[in-house]
Amino acid sequence: MASSPAPEPASALPRRRPELRQPTLSEIFPETAMDAAAPAFALAHLDPGDGPVLWVQDRLSARESGRPFPPGLGRCELLHLQVSRPIDVLWAMEQGLGCAGLGAVIGEVWGSAPALDFTATKRLALRSEAHGVPAWLIRRAAPPELSAARERWRLSSLPARAEPDDARAPGAPLWSAELFRARWRAPGRWVAGHDPESGELALGHAVGMDEAEALRVTA
Amino acid sequence: MKGGDKLPVLAFPTPRKTGPRPRAADPRRLARAAEALRAATAAAPEAQAAPARPAVEAEETFTPVGIPRWRAGPDAPRDPARQGRMADLAGAEGRDGATERPRRRILSLHLPRFAIERWQTAAARAGEPWPEDAPLALALEGPHGPVIHAVNAAAAMQGLAPGARVVDMRALCPELRTRFADPRGDAAARRRLMLWARRWCPWTATDGTDGLIMDITGSDHLWGGEAAMRDEIETRLATLGLTGRAAIAPTRGAAWALARFAPAHPACDDPLAACGPLPVAALRLEPDTVLALDRLGLSTIGALAEVPRLSLARRFRAGPPETDPLLRLDQLSGRTPEPVDSPDDPPRFAVQARLPEPVIDPVPHIPALAEELCAGLSAAGFGARRVVLTLYRTDGEVAQAQAATSQPSRDPAHLVRLFGGRLDRLDPGFGFDLVTLAALVAEALPTRQRRLDGAAEAEGDLARLIDRLAARFGAHALTRPWPAPSHIPERQTLWRPALHVPSRPYPARPDRPLRLFEPPEEIRVLYAVPEGPPAQFVWRRQRLRVARFAGPERIAPEWWRDRPGTRLRDYYRIEDHTGRRFWLYREGLLHDGRGAEPRWFLHGAFA
Numbered sequence: 001m002a003s004s005p006a007p008e009p010a011s012a013l014p015r016r017r018p019e020l021r022q023p024t025l026s027e028i029f030p031e032t033a034m035d036a037a038a039p040a041f042a043l044a045h046l047d048p049g050d051g052p053v054l055w056v057q058d059r060l061s062a063r064e065s066g067r068p069f070p071p072g073l074g075r076c077e078l079l080h081l082q083v084s085r086p087i088d089v090l091w092a093m094e095q096g097l098g099c100a101g102l103g104a105v106i107g108e109v110w111g112s113a114p115a116l117d118f119t120a121t122k123r124l125a126l127r128s129e130a131h132g133v134p135a136w137l138i139r140r141a142a143p144p145e146l147s148a149a150r151e152r153w154r155l156s157s158l159p160a161r162a163e164p165d166d167a168r169a170p171g172a173p174l175w176s177a178e179l180f181r182a183r184w185r186a187p188g189r190w191v192a193g194h195d196p197e198s199g200e201l202a203l204g205h206a207v208g209m210d211e212a213e214a215l216r217v218t219a
Numbered sequence: 220m221k222g223g224d225k226l227p228v229l230a231f232p233t234p235r236k237t238g239p240r241p242r243a244a245d246p247r248r249l250a251r252a253a254e255a256l257r258a259a260t261a262a263a264p265e266a267q268a269a270p271a272r273p274a275v276e277a278e279e280t281f282t283p284v285g286i287p288r289w290r291a292g293p294d295a296p297r298d299p300a301r302q303g304r305m306a307d308l309a310g311a312e313g314r315d316g317a318t319e320r321p322r323r324r325i326l327s328l329h330l331p332r333f334a335i336e337r338w339q340t341a342a343a344r345a346g347e348p349w350p351e352d353a354p355l356a357l358a359l360e361g362p363h364g365p366v367i368h369a370v371n372a373a374a375a376m377q378g379l380a381p382g383a384r385v386v387d388m389r390a391l392c393p394e395l396r397t398r399f400a401d402p403r404g405d406a407a408a409r410r411r412l413m414l415w416a417r418r419w420c421p422w423t424a425t426d427g428t429d430g431l432i433m434d435i436t437g438s439d440h441l442w443g444g445e446a447a448m449r450d451e452i453e454t455r456l457a458t459l460g461l462t463g464r465a466a467i468a469p470t471r472g473a474a475w476a477l478a479r480f481a482p483a484h485p486a487c488d489d490p491l492a493a494c495g496p497l498p499v500a501a502l503r504l505e506p507d508t509v510l511a512l513d514r515l516g517l518s519t520i521g522a523l524a525e526v527p528r529l530s531l532a533r534r535f536r537a538g539p540p541e542t543d544p545l546l547r548l549d550q551l552s553g554r555t556p557e558p559v560d561s562p563d564d565p566p567r568f569a570v571q572a573r574l575p576e577p578v579i580d581p582v583p584h585i586p587a588l589a590e591e592l593c594a595g596l597s598a599a600g601f602g603a604r605r606v607v608l609t610l611y612r613t614d615g616e617v618a619q620a621q622a623a624t625s626q627p628s629r630d631p632a633h634l635v636r637l638f639g640g641r642l643d644r645l646d647p648g649f650g651f652d653l654v655t656l657a658a659l660v661a662e663a664l665p666t667r668q669r670r671l672d673g674a675a676e677a678e679g680d681l682a683r684l685i686d687r688l689a690a691r692f693g694a695h696a697l698t699r700p701w702p703a704p705s706h707i708p709e710r711q712t713l714w715r716p717a718l719h720v721p722s723r724p725y726p727a728r729p730d731r732p733l734r735l736f737e738p739p740e741e742i743r744v745l746y747a748v749p750e751g752p753p754a755q756f757v758w759r760r761q762r763l764r765v766a767r768f769a770g771p772e773r774i775a776p777e778w779w780r781d782r783p784g785t786r787l788r789d790y791y792r793i794e795d796h797t798g799r800r801f802w803l804y805r806e807g808l809l810h811d812g813r814g815a816e817p818r819w820f821l822h823g824a825f826a
Binding site for chain 1: 677678680681683684685687688691692696697698699700702708711712714717722724725726727728731732733734735736737759766767768769792793794797798799800823824825826
């Protein structure tokens with residue numbers, strides 16, 4: 001009997017494109033604190049086949065912006081840790097980044113934390129790159145201070161795509177993603193969303209964004 | 220801390236305060252079981268080729284006092300130099316010959332002045348030591364005024380005794396001063412002392428209100444023999460300011476009697492002979508029964524033992540053990556077994572380090588202990604799931620730290636890391652001189668082949684990460700979602716500790732939000748029609764206009780769980796004018812008869 005290699009379950013899941021899978025530390029600054037666009041954007045970069053996601057929240061983040069709701073997370077396997085202080089978030093993220101079995105580490109810190117300085121972010125970035133585990137830091141209600149994150153995003157929600165069956169309903173989500181600091185690529189501004197065909201994250205050109213933004217602000 | 224000063228210890232309190240274990244309460248049934256077992260084992264020995272082990276097995280089936288089969292440290296039989304030190308039960312078996320059951324050695328510790336000495340120690344520590352010559356009594360409220368609970372030496376010299384009323388004793392001793400007694404505090408202190416006494420042997424229990432009981436079978440050689448052990452115990456207690464009197468006997472009843480009534484420390488091998496001259500009050504009988512025996516002319520245990528059993532059984536009918544001299548006599552002579560019922564079993568894997576003098580910082584001792592414990596675990600093919608570090612303080616207290624693992628582990632470095640940062644909270648008091656590390660829960664862990672390419676194994680990595688995070692932040696902070704059978708969104712997910720549950724796949728629902736607010740936040744709404752979606756709402760003091768909506772999706776209350784009168788929910792997915800998407804619901808309908816105006820809540824946020 002010819003021995004055929006058993007199909008690996010991980011390969012059955014769609015793999016992200018390699019340029020989206022470069023593991024490093026990225027920061028997201030949501031425009032409004034209550035928006036769920038930031039975790040969705042981070043999750044869109046991840047591959048569910050890589051392993052479970054360690055999700056660290058400090059107490060204020062969980063209270064102000066809610067907890068992750070597993071039915072809405074897709075196929076992502078979750079390991080949720082709730083801590084009380086931002087410095088504990090950093091400690092837990094650093095521990096998680098040393099574990100190659102994790103798919104990603106997502107941390108949420110509320111407000112500007114003195115512990116989250118250049119040194120701390122540099123430690124996270126180096127550790128993430130050394131072990132190949134992507135790290136995402138979601139910073140709500142915080143100004144973009146000095147940081148060693150390799151990619152820094154500013155994110156806000158855009159009106160969703162049209163729902164084909166219901167003209168009054170919101171469809172697939174779209175976000176306005178502004179990469180204002182990046183190490184390996186040029187900063188820019190895109191309309192981000194899931195590609196309708198492949199379901200992968202697609203960054204589209206932001207043509208006419210400024211006019212739309214002006215309309216949105218005055219509306 | 221190499222070799223010689225590291226000794227096996229077997230004693231530990233378990234972390235969980237569960238209810239009392241089911242125990243063999245009825246001594247008579249226990250006696251019947253023991254008789255049957257003795258008959259069975261007496262018939263068997265010719266048939267058995269290997270007599271020693273089956274005897275131990277049989278003994279373990281009827282008494283909870285068992286000896287763990289393994290102790291930490293090098294294997295005793297292979298290392299003759301350490302055989303005397305590390306020998307396990309084999310030493311105890313050898314005492315009475317290979318075929319016979321090992322004889323128990325029970326130590327009873329009598330603390331006659333525990334309450335007053337505890338009070339005096341506390342007063343001295345507070346900077347107000349009580350003068351030696353001033354009579355002092357601790358009093359409790361009785362039905363007719365305060366009753367003396369304990370007296371100090373000066374008061375005892377004047378003839379005061381516990382049980383008398385304070386006003387009567389004032390007549391005898393006008394300068395008597397009284398303070399309130401604290402029996403519950405005494406009981407708690409006695410329990411702590413009981414835990415601390417496990418530095419000497421694994422099986423300890425409190426015994427009434429004035430003593431401890433220990434099963435020292437197989438432990439005495441670690442202290443240089445029974446007499447040396449007894450001296451060590453009494454000296455240690457004296458440094459704590461406690462008067463203690465210990466006696467060692469083959470049975471618990473005999474040890475109790477000798478500790479309280481014997482004039483000196485006799486060597487006791489035959490309980491009946493040693494206790495013969497003692498009064499019948501040494502049989503742990505209640506005063507009425509003692510009085511009845513005295514009136515019958517049976518004032519000593521020896522006299523009572525000469526009475527035919529049938530007469531005693533006929534005269535003192537079956538009652539509680541305190542009123543049955545025959546039962547007490549049998550317990551004293553060993554005819555009826557009476558094991559020491561320790562509140563919790565000693566762990567199977569434990570190591571200890573005895574320090575020459577008290578130290579404050581336990582951190583330097585942990586790596587060596589962890590290595591020794593893991594050597595023992597791997598020799599037996601086990602891995603630890605829960606480890607506890609115990610510091611035995613010099614002031615008679617114990618301090619503990621525990622850590623748990625999600626998978627059985629025998630990696631010393633990992634066990635050490637679990638305690639990192641958690642020992643600061645341990646209170647070492649004035650220092651500790653004994654530190655022990657025990658695996659409270661151990662599971663079988665077969666040896667596994669490592670990968671040839673030396674790559675780290677993701678599964679084990681993840682388990683160790685979970686252990687570290689749970690040890691640092693508590694098992695309930697690190698959770699995994701667990702699907703629950705419910706339609707109500709907040710009941711759909713149970714957050715279970717990741718230490719205890721494996722991960723489970725979750726069915727994805729595109730119409731469910733990414734984030735859920737707990738609890739749902741109430742909003743004020745403006746709507747065009749009461750049954751429709753809101754046109755505008757105020758949430759967290761912001762006015763949001765609804766641009767698009769989808770719904771409603773009705774989720775009915777679960778009548779089998781909810782209170783009657785719980786209202787249904789109509790969920791809407793909405794998008795506001797800035798593009799943010801939320802999940803709202805209206806609780807109830809306008810005229811559903813379950814309350815006034817329906818209220819609106821914001822429950823979640825979409826991507």
